[in-house]
Every structure is written in structure tokens, then in C-alpha cells.
Amino acid sequence: MLTRTNYAEWVVLMKVMLKARRLWAVTVGAADEEDDQSAMEAILKLVGSLVAHMGSGVSYEVLSSLDIMISLTSNNSEELIPISSHITGILDYLESFHEDNLRKVYDIFCQLALAAGFNTGSGGSSVANELLMVVRKQVSNPDMKYRRMGIIGALRIVSTIAHVDVNAAMNCSSSQQPNCEEALELLKMSVNSCKFVTLPLIFLYDELATLLESKVLHSAICDWVGDYVAEFDTPFLADLNNGELSEKHLYDGIEGELWMNLDGDVSPICVNIMPLASTLPQKSQPCLQILPSQFSLLSTIERLVNEGSLGGINALLGCPLHLPSTKHLDGAKWGNLSGLQKKAVCHSLYYAINWIRELLNAFSTQVASRVDNFSQKARDETALKLLKRLRNLILLEGLLNAFLKNYPLSLPELRYLGDCSGSTSTSKFNLPKKVGEESMDDTSSNKRQKGCKDKAASEKMNPGDKLKQPTLLDAFKRAGVTVSQTTNRASSQPSSSGMMSKDIEQEANDPGELGLVDLMTAPVQLDMQRFKFRTLHTRCLSLLNYSECQDSSCSSFETELPVYLYLLRDLHNKLDNLNPATKPFLSTSQAKCSRVHCHDNTQEFLEKIQSLFSVLRKHLDGAISMIRDESESCTDNWSSHSSSAGNPDIPYVVVSKSSIATAVCKEILGCYRKLVAIPDLLNQPNMLVLKQLLQTLQPTENFDDILSEFQPSLAPSNVDYLYCGAYKMFEDIMDPVCSFSYLLSSDVLITMQSIVNSVVVLFDKSGESNQKIQIGCSKAIIPFLRKHLGQSAHKLLTADQPSEHAENGWQSKGDLIQKILQIYLRNSDSTSDLLCELSKALTQAPLLKTKGTQEASNGFPTMCSSTIPTWYRVLHEENTGTLNKTIKQAHKTRALPERGSIHTILEEIQKSVEAFVYLIQMCKTHEKVSIHAMAVKHGGKYIDTFLKAFNLLETQFKEHNAIILTMLNELQKATRTIQTICSEAKGYKRTMITSKVPPAKRSMEKFLFQVKALLHNCSTEKKFWMGNLKHKDMHGHVVSSQVYGSVDDEDEEQTQTDSDTPADENDNTLDEDAAEGSNDVPMEEE
Helix, strand or coil: HHHCCCHHHHHHHHHHHHHHHCCCCCCCCHHHHHHHHHHHHHHHHHHHHHHHHHCCCHHHHHHHHHHHHHHHHHHCCHHHHHHHHHHHHHHHHHCCCCCHHHHHHHHHHHHHHHHHCCCCCCCCCHHHHHHHCCCCCCCCCCHHHHHHHHHHHHHHHHHHHHEEEHHHHHHCCCCCCCHHHEEEEEEHHHHHHHCCHHHHCCCHHHHHHHHHCCEEECCCHHHHHHHHHHHHHHHHHHECCCCCCCCCCEECCEEEEEEECHHHCCEEEECHHHHHCCCCCCCCCCHHHHHHHHHHHHHHHHHHHHCCCHHHHHHHCCCEEEEEHHHHCHHHHHHCCCCCHHHHHHHHHHHHHHHHHHHHHHHHHHHHCCCCCCHHHHHHHHHHHHHHHHHHHHHHHHHHHHHHHHCCCCCCCCCCCCHCCCCHHHHHHCCCCHHHHHHHHHHHHHCCCCCCCHHHHHHHHCCCHHCCCHHHHHHHHCCCCCHHHHHHHHHCCCCCCCEEEEEHHHHHCCCCCCCCEECCCCCHHHHCCCCHCCCCCHHHHHHHHHHCCCCCHHHHHHHHHHHHHHHHHHHHHHHHHHHHHHHHCCCCHHHHHHHHCCCCHHHHHHHHHHHHHHHHHHHHHHHHHHHCEEEEEEHHHHHHHHHHCCCCCCEEEECCCCHHHHHHHHHHHHHHHHCCCCHHHHHHHHHHHHHHHHHHCCCCCCCCHHHHHHCCCCCCCCCCHHHHHHHHHHHHHHHHHHHHHHHHHHHHHHHHHHHHHHHHHHHHHHHHHCCCCCCCCCCCCCHHHHHHHHHHHHHCCCCCCCHCCCHHHCCCCHHHHHHHHHHHHHHCCCCCHHHHHHHHHHHCCCCCCCEEEEECCCCCCCCCCCCHHHHHHHHHHHHHHHHHHHHHHHHHHHHHCCCCCCHHHHHHHHHHHHHHHHHCCCCCCCCHHHHEEEEHHHHHHHHHHHCCCCHHHHHHHHHHHHHHHHHHHHHHHHHHHHHHHHHHHHHHHHHHHHHHHHHHHHHHHHHHHHHHHHHHCCCCCCCEEECCCEEEEECEEECCCCCCCCHHHHHHCCCCCCCCCHHHHHCEEEEEECCCCCCCCCCCCC
8 A cells, every 4th residue: 555654665565566567758779678577576576475474474484485585685685775765664573583593584675775775874885774774773673583583683793894804795885885893882781681681681692692603704793702701700600729719718608618629730721610600680790691602602602713712711621610519419418408408409510511511512522523733632631521521411401400309490591582581481491590599588588477467478489389289179279268276277288389387398308319320321300491401502412422531441441431421311312302203202392492502404414423333333242242241330430530520529429331232222223313314314325424334333243145135135335235134233232232221122123113114215215206315225124024023022022030139021012012012013024913913812812910921921021901091902902003094995996996905904904893892801811901091092992993994885785795794794893892882881880981972872882883784785684683781790691770869750661672592593684783862872682
């Protein structure tokens, strides 16, 4: 719409469009101009369409439109200047863009402003003026959402103006030359606006460090940044005398000491964490939250100034950390600390962890790539210190995880998480935002007022109230119901958070409160808040190639394994973030938080970790050899190397050899699963990377005899041969692993499944019309691999545990049994035969714990009383899925009928029906309500699936009526049992079952009338009879309708029957067991 405010834009628009249609006055001989205007009109339409797609909210549309617009502004920036006012429509959608898209948007406007002249003086362009005005407003906005946009925009402008290559390549007048002083002023303004706001300042530091690493900026910018970060040592570092603190103070009643000194007495400084973490917020001058990000910026500018070397700040790598004294960390004294003191200890350890992580990020550049002015000896010394710092990390994270388990605490964010920052991210894990402050307020309130006057307010401030599960009493209180004093006292029992009343607290704070801390177990409490930590860069993974032991006499692998485990877990997390769809338990919000600062795309990431493939195999072989040795402990090895790393001696910290080997195997297997599941790895540009990965997974012994069935034989250089070799390697390690750990062997099996899935996906991609992949792979390897995969799954299902651990062991492995059983069923030669066999075996499984598990469960020790529900559910699900696939195959076969194919399909359906009947009839011997509930639920689903087959049955009834009538008679047995279960559930008020009854009844009613229609249309004999059934229990005994309680009159009338002919006496007669519209379950009569 034309208004007074957009008149200028309309003038440009109409001028372009009228000139393109030759309706504007054009001088003679201006044919080129007419062509230019036609092209300009096309560009104008294209720009309008692109801007509209950017606001669509569809991620791939937005990304594609931005990429096209960047290409246009890079190649045709001068032509777009006249219509730049139409491009500014992109600014309306900034709020919906994530960081990467915001960078692209500002790159678009920077290119336009650069083409028009970036000077903002009298000769400056309107595009540049408008861009700078918008960015300045955003940076000064108190809302973090807009400030984030301003920071990104300001730094993109700085990179455009101060980029050395741009200034060297510009061929414009001096009035249009970009002014680096303007860029510097904009950078200063951005820093000053964020100086007293923590998260924006962290975000600015991180973005600026990334910019300095990726582009060469004007020396004035680098000099100013260098001078700015040179003040780093003032707030965060403290001087030492002969490696010791000059004075020792108590901070909030906690004594501090030096930890992890790698330089000994020669260290001149320490990182002053404890004093800063312990002081009250109003007294704290520097903020420890910005320490890691400021150091990251410092190390980046140091490398730029010194040609890649960090020699100027090398003292920071080995200097000690000022942390709480270890005497406060044992179980008894930890329990006696106040809430504020516990918070100070936890925060001190947390900041120490992230400080060391940034040390690894910075100094790994000295060992990951060659630095010209850095000698090999210095590189080796740096690598040794980094490995020791990893040992420091392992101890710190183990301790902090144990403390957080005892005292849950929300940790501060040390990197900006976009929309996940602030209270939103905290609330995901039901953690209090400021437990320490609230505990402090609560304590002071109790000291001031010991009466009952402010008791309610004190309880309100208690952080434990935010952590505990809401109770019925809480609901009464919210509703205004008066609760007695006794109830109040009861409600003050300890919550799940560990916050408890004083009496309970004294009782619980015994020396064994923290228990033993195994450093090799996954830090679950920390992992819940891992997204707040500083991210380890991919180059840190190069430390997997280094070892602390230089002499051959040292058992290097066993001693280094804890360090490697830490790096392997980080690699596993990076692979999860790269391809989050492969991690089923990762929520969308957590995945979003994890990927906020992941600037590497898949291609770049694969290139960076390509050198680690052989290292992963080496460490896997080492862990398997440790499992074969079956040694119990490597505590001595850990203790000696931990002491050399400056770790304090804490008695309850342990490291077991078996847990190390198991954890390393699990992490490496998880990495392999994630790697082969990366979609881009199976594209043609990455085929060499895929081959390199598979080559590192080949078995040590020749396996060509196993591949003898392939004709022609597989070539060792082809992908199919490499896939088979990788599968064989995992198959070979199954035996030693299975005898050691059932959990670990199931991980091996799932990794083998991922190899098979990768082959299937590779062939699917090669068959797509838009893919031209030369894979050099035979499709015959798919059935070969699936056959072996099914055999491996069978081997695990038939594996037995020692009798004293068997029952309890299988009870805790229900999810694993489910996965293994699914693999076994889906990779068998005949799934329907196997389903029928296992369903029959399940009916004979022991109901109680027995000694002869192997014999009682038909050769499947995993089929015991504690795992019967898992087997029952999986068999139902797989049976229904197999039936569905068979019916779909039947519909395809009908289009191209082949002799014998229909009969084979009907036989498959009949086998599926037999398995279904076995499973339903099992309810007569198993009285567990959970089994009956699954029978009703999955029974209804199975009947729904079977209804899809009636079109096929009707067309084939004349030729195959015998098999069709047989399967319908068999199904009748199952439907009667289901209806009996439903009737008993209603009488006994088993809500677990009754909630599933209505859909099951609807399915069986549909089935009833489908059978009636089938027999009416296809048979001339009297094959169908429908009536009411007698009321019987699960054992077939006739019972009174009153036995279950009150029954309606309508129910009593339906127990009357009009026939005495049982269905079993006549195979051609079907007496179905439901009537349309009845609200209750008909009963059976014989």
C-alpha cells in the first residue's frame, strides 16, 4: 500500500517496473539499459519471493533463501542497492532466527553497505547508516534476545569493515573506504554495553574469539583487544611465594589450599577461585562466570600476536588452583557444612572444572598442529601437562557429581544457550535457581526469629520445597484446607533433594554419607547440567594419541585408560549433538541447548576426527584385553599418576579396573554406532572417509573362508568386503565380553545391528534418483549379515548367568532383553515360524524362580518369571508387525499373482494367528494383571490389523476356504479369552485393564461382522451362528453373573442362550461372541 512513509520505496519500485516494460522515457540507443531494467525487475521479484520464504518459519526454506540472497549480494551487490529498501523486510523476522541465520542476515546487509560505501559521514550510504543504527539499538537493548542480535550484527560489521582482505581488494574512492576507527568504536560500544551483564558479555567474548580465529582483522582491532584482555591477571590471579600462598584466610568459614600444582615451587601465581566463589554476591568484584570465556579470548589473541604460540601465558597451564581444603570434603565434615558453605564448595569445583576445560582448548592448539616457533620438546611437555590436567578434571567432576547428588544445586551458565538460557534451562531438571542464596536467607531468618511467626515464610524459602515431588498435603494447602500440626511435622520429612530437617540431617550426616566415589562411572548429576559447561573443542581429542609414559616398562595403556575415557565420552557427546536423532533419550530442548555453539558442520567434523579412527580401534583392543585378564583393581596405577598430577589424596575416591574397561568399551561402541549412523557419511563425497573407518574395524585374522559363499568373491578393496570384516570383528569380541558382562555384550550386538543398518541405508541412498553413489557393494551381503546377526542375538538370549545372580540380574535387564529379542526376531529366516515357536515356549515358562532355568524355559534362561512381561510384550508387538507386513505383501502379490504365492501368504497369516492364540491363551495360567492388560491392549491392535486382510480372504475364499476357516476358528478362541478378561476386569475393578477395554471391544465387534459378511458372501452353507455366551471364568467354569458384584439387568438378560451346539463340534460353524451395540461382554456357552 502506498503511504506517505513508503513513498520513496514505491518510486524506485515503479521506476524499475515501468522501465522494464518500456513505459518510462528511455533515450535513443539505450537498448542495454532496457535489458538491464528487465533483469532488475526479475531480481526484484526474486528478492520479494526470497524475503517471503525467510519468514515462512520452515527451516529448510529459510536456510535456502538466505543462501541464495547471500549469493546475490556477493555477486550483484551494486545492482541490489537501488532496491535495498525491499530487502530490509528481512529485519522483521530476526526474532525467529537462530545464531547461524542471524549471521547470514547481517552478512547480506554488510555486503550491500560495503558496495554502497560504509562511511557513515556525509558521504555515507543510507544502507550503512540504517544498519549501524539498528545494531546500536539492539546492543543497548536490555532484553537479551535483542542484545544477542546486536552483538552478532556488530561483530559482522566489524569483520566486514576491518577485514584485511576486503580493505586490500577495494577499488573505491577514499570517501567510500571503510573506516576501521568506526569498527573499533562499534566494538568498544558493544563491550561497554555488556560490561556489567554476565551472559551477554560471555556471548560477546565467545563470538569475538571465533571471529578472530576465522578472519584476519585490522591491526588496530587486534591491538585494542589485546590491551583489553591484558587486565586478566588482576582479578583472577594471585601471587605465590615459593609456590605457597602468602596468607591463608577463611572464606565463609572454609579454609582454602592449593590444588593441582604442576609447576611446583617455581609457579609464581595461582588461579584465585575459592575467594571469589565464597564471597557474598554484593561484595564480589569480578565474576567467575566470565573467567573461562575471557581466558578463551586471551588465548586467541595471544596466538594471533605470537604466530600461534602461547609461550606468553604458558605459566597458566601449570599453575595451581586455590580451592577448598580437602579436610572439608570427607563425609562427616561435608555433612556439617551449612547450605551456603556447600554451595561455595560446589561452585569452586565447578569453576575449576571449566577453567581446566578452557586450558585444554587453548593449549591443545600447541600439540594438535605444528607451531613454527614451538619446539618438539616443548610440545611433548605441553602434552604431558594436558594429560595431567585431564586427570584433574576426572577427580573434580567425580567429586562435584557426588556433592550434587547429596546437595542438588543449579550451576551457573558459562556459555550463552540462546532460548535455553536462564530459568527455562534450569527448570528442565527441577533444580532451584539460587539454592545457595535461598539457604542463606533461610538460615539468617531462623537466627533472627526462632518463633513460629515467620515459619511459613521460612519454609517457602527452603530450596527443598522446589525439589520434592508435590504431595496430597500440598494440594490440600493450596486449596486452603487446614492441616494439623502433626501433618505439618510429617510433611517436613527429607525430600529427594537431600534437604531435610535438622533432626534428620544430624542422623544422615554420618561419615559414609557420600559413600565411595568411583571416578570411572558416568557423572549422572553433572551430565544433567552439562549443557552449561564450557565446550571442549574437537582438537582436544588429539590427546588420545599421547601417553604420559615414555618408557617401555610402564604399562601405559592401563594407566592412561581413565584419561582416554574422559575424551571418549566427550567424543560420544559430540556425535550425539551432530546427529541427535540417533539418541532416543535426548529431549528436544537438551539437544537444542547442546548444539547452540556447534559451528562445525558434518563435513568439517568428519575431517577433524578422521585421524581418530585408528586410535579408537587401538583403545577398544586394549580394553578387551583388560577384560580377558580379569584383574580386579588398578588403584595403585591411578594413585601414583594422580599424585603426579597434583591431585589431593581423598580416601573415598576409587578407580576399579573392571569399570574402566567396561566404560571404555561402551563409549567406543557408542561412538561407532553414532559414526555409521551419520547420514552424510554415506554420501559420495564421504565414501573415502567411510572406507577408512571400516578399514580400521577389520579383524586381525583372515576371514575369507566365511565369505566363500559369495560368487563372485568379494574384493578386499570394496565396501561390501569391509562391511563384512567390520561385522566379523565385533562378532569375534562377543565371546570374551559375554562371559564378563551381559550389558556390554548387548552393546556389542546393537553395534553389529548398526553395521547392518548402515548397509541397508547405503543401498537405499544408491537407489534414489537424485543420488549417484558408486558404492562397489553387493546387495547379497544384507541377508548374510542379517543371518549372522540373528545367530548372535540367539546366542545372547540363550546365555545364562550364575544361578545366584540370574533372577535379579534378568529383572534389571528388561530393556536389553527387549532389544535383543527384537533383533533376533527381525533377522531370522522365518519370523512367523519363530514367533509361533517362542509364543508356545512362553506359555511353558516358569511362573516362579527355579533352579533349572535352562530346562524350564526351553533353552532360554532369559525367559524367566521376571522377564515374562518383556517377552510377552515384544512377541505381541512383533507378531502384529509381521502380520501387517504380510498383508501388505499380499496386496502387492494380488497385482502380479504367482502360482503358490497366495497360499504361502495365507500360511504365514495362519502362523501369525497361531502365535496370537498362544499368547492370549497364556492368560489362563498367568494371573498377573499386567499380562492381562497387555493381552487386551495388543489383542485389540492385532484384530484391527487382521481386519485389513478380509478383502484378500474374500477373494481367495473359494480356493482356500479350509485354511481361512481354520484361522477364523483359532481366532475365536483368543477373542473369547479376551472377552473373559474384560468381564473379570470390570467385576474386580482392575483399572489397568478396563481403560483398554473399549477399543478392544470395538475391534472385536468389527471383526464379528466382517466374519459374518465374509461367510454370507462366499459360502452357501450355514457356517455362521451368533448368540449369547455363558458367563465363564478364565478356567472355563460357569459362574454366576453376580460373582463379580453388581451387574445390570441388561447384562443378566444377555446370559440367556438359544443353542446347545458347541463350536468345536463343527469346523464349518463359527459362533461369534459379541453383538453390536451391547455395552457388556457376552458370555460363552457350550
